[in-house]
Amino acid sequence: MRNTFFLAITMVVMAACGTKKAAEEAKDLNTNIITLTDAQYKNAALVVGKIGQQSMSTILRVNGKIDVPPQNMVSISVPLGGYLKTTKLLPGQHVSKGEVIAVMEDQQYIQLQQDYLTAKAKISYLENEYQRQKELNASKASSDKVYQLAESDYKIQKVLITALAEKLQLAGINVLKINETTISRSVNIYSPINGYVSKVNVNIGKYVSPTDVLFELINPTDIHLALKVYEKDVDKLFIGQNLIAYTNNQPERKHECEVLLIGKDLSSERNTDVHCHFEDYDKSLIPGTYMNAEIKVTNAKVYALPEDAIVRFGNKQYVFTQVAEKQFQMLEIQTGEANNGVIEVKNGDALATKNIVQKGAYTLLMSLKNKSEE
Numbered sequence: 001m002r003n004t005f006f007l008a009i010t011m012v013v014m015a016a017c018g019t020k021k022a023a024e025e026a027k028d029l030n031t032n033i034i035t036l037t038d039a040q041y042k043n044a045a046l047v048v049g050k051i052g053q054q055s056m057s058t059i060l061r062v063n064g065k066i067d068v069p070p071q072n073m074v075s076i077s078v079p080l081g082g083y084l085k086t087t088k089l090l091p092g093q094h095v096s097k098g099e100v101i102a103v104m105e106d107q108q109y110i111q112l113q114q115d116y117l118t119a120k121a122k123i124s125y126l127e128n129e130y131q132r133q134k135e136l137n138a139s140k141a142s143s144d145k146v147y148q149l150a151e152s153d154y155k156i157q158k159v160l161i162t163a164l165a166e167k168l169q170l171a172g173i174n175v176l177k178i179n180e181t182t183i184s185r186s187v188n189i190y191s192p193i194n195g196y197v198s199k200v201n202v203n204i205g206k207y208v209s210p211t212d213v214l215f216e217l218i219n220p221t222d223i224h225l226a227l228k229v230y231e232k233d234v235d236k237l238f239i240g241q242n243l244i245a246y247t248n249n250q251p252e253r254k255h256e257c258e259v260l261l262i263g264k265d266l267s268s269e270r271n272t273d274v275h276c277h278f279e280d281y282d283k284s285l286i287p288g289t290y291m292n293a294e295i296k297v298t299n300a301k302v303y304a305l306p307e308d309a310i311v312r313f314g315n316k317q318y319v320f321t322q323v324a325e326k327q328f329q330m331l332e333i334q335t336g337e338a339n340n341g342v343i344e345v346k347n348g349d350a351l352a353t354k355n356i357v358q359k360g361a362y363t364l365l366m367s368l369k370n371k372s373e374e
Contacts, residue, residue, distance in 0.1 A: 032330040033323070034368045041326045047359035048322050051351045053301040056344060058337040060236060060295040064227035067275075068287045072219040074193055080171045081209045082106035084202050085186055089215055091200055095191040102214060105186035109171060113183045116164040116175065123157050130154040195219035198287075223285060225257055225276040227293055231266055236297040237274060238262075243295040245276070255282065257293070303348020307341050309358045311365045319345075320357040320364045328357060328364055 036044065082104040089101055130150045137147035165175045172187040199216035202208055225245055229237065241259040246252075256279040263272035276293070278285070310333070311318050317335050320328040331351070336344030345351065357364060 032368070033327065034320075034330075034364055034371060035324075035327045036364075036367065038326075040367065044360045044363045046357055046363070048355045049358045051303050051305055051345065051348050051354075051356055053348075054304055054342070055298055055301050056304060056337060056339050056342065057296050057298050058339055060229075060233055060297050061292065062227045062229050062233075062274075062295065063290065063292050064225055064274075066223050066285055066287050066289045066291060067226040068218050068220070068223055072193075072195075072222050073198075074195075074217040074219075075213045076101070076189060076191075076215040076217065077210060077213050078104050078171075078189065078208055079210050080106070080108060080112075080167075081207070081212075082109070082187075083207050084204055084214070086204060087200075087202075087214075089197050089200050091197055093197045095193075095195060095197060095217060097191055097194045099191045100188045101191050102189040103186050104172075104189060104208075107185065109173065109187055110183060110185050112164065112167055112171065113173065113178055116161065116168055117178065117180055117183075119157060119161045119164055123154075123161060126150075126154040126157050189214070191217060193217055193219045194221075218287060220283070220285075220287065221281055223278065223281075223287055224260065225278065225291060225293065227274045227276060228271045229262075229274045231270045231272070233297075234262065234272060234274075237295065241295065243276065243293050245291045245293040247289060247291050251292070255285070255291075256280070302336065303345045303351070304342045305345055305348075305356065306358055307338070307343055309356060309361055310335065310343055310345075311361045313365060313369075318365075319351070320361050321351070322355040322357065330365070330368060 083106055085103040085105045087102040089095070095101055130153070133142055133147040133150040136142035137144060168175050168178075172189065173184075178184075195218050197215060198218045200214075201212070201216075202214045208214060237259055239259055239262065243257050243259065244254045245257050246254050257276040258279065259274060260277045261275040263274065266272050305319065309319055311320075311330075313330075316332055318330045318332050320330055323329050333348075333351070334346040336346050338344070
């Protein structure tokens with residue numbers, strides 16, 4: 001009997017709570033409509049109109065890092081190998097085109113010069129012998145075989161001299177400056193560009209093979225910005241599009257750039273590289289530095305309203321639609337991008353036929369809140 005009594009009381013309390021909750025919900029449902037008096041309507045100075053469509057320029061924010069094109073990065077190696085005799089290079093050091101950046105030495109340089117000078121000295125004898133056999137063969141004083149052998153030896157020697165000269169040039173030895181008294185065991189390595197040293201991979205006395213990279217040089221005057229752009233945003237970009245970039249350390253310092261190249265393939269993260277050219281070279285921008293970029297893009301036409309038409313309440317956004325001459329209803333909306341005092345309304349198609357309060361929406365919100373508190 002006692003349990004039945006408590007059960008009955010519980011059911012009565014639950015029913016009462018349910019009724020109260022329903023009443024509160026009904027009250028909340030009704031509080032989204034506000035009816036103004038004549039005086040309120042006059043003082044509110046409301047402006048009512050239809051929602052419109054327009055093209056909006058929005059800001060696409062991406063990031064990336066400063067990069068150097070392959071043609072501005074140089075790896076210095078020695079085609080014939082050798083021992084590093086001297087160098088003064090340090091990472092970050094500036095170098096000028098044509099400057100001696102290292103001296104290599106090896107006995108093979110001596111041997112190569114010896115072979116060239118020996119072959120060059122022998123060519124005079126072979127040329128004379130060829131001419132002599134040619135004259136003798138013309139008068140039938142010597143056989144064709146002897147003449148052809150002399151011709152072959154002469155041409156083979158010319159080929160040998162040309163090949164050795166090219167090897168010397170490849171090693172960095174000027175064939176015009178060597179003779180039997182100027183053979184050198186060392187060669188100079190010259191900088192092919194103006195720039196700075198990014199890597200030093202050797203030390204004095206170390207032997208390097210032709211495949212080893214001694215130094216890496218960078219010409220920073222043509223650095224570019226490599227941005228990561230996701231698949232959904234790639235179609236918003238085009239070659240020649242302008243943007244601004246800035247570093248995390250100096251966000252107030254803007255650098256103007258232009259889209260130079262848009263990647264044609266996507267990575268596993270569904271993004272592609274977009275390469276941008278800096279309008280003005282800034283020596284403070286170092287390759288590898290991470291940067292942020294802002295790109296102004298134009299979307300297709302979207303439904304949009306002035307900022308004054310949209311109000312915030314309870315972490316949501318609303319507009320007021322006119323349901324009668326002096327009666328207005330508050331409706332929730334989903335907003336998108338904002339630009340130049342206009343905000344995109346994503347569910348704007350549902351409002352296309354309604355009259356919306358374009359100005360004075362906050363006055364209606366205040367009146368509605370005061371009404372709900374009464």
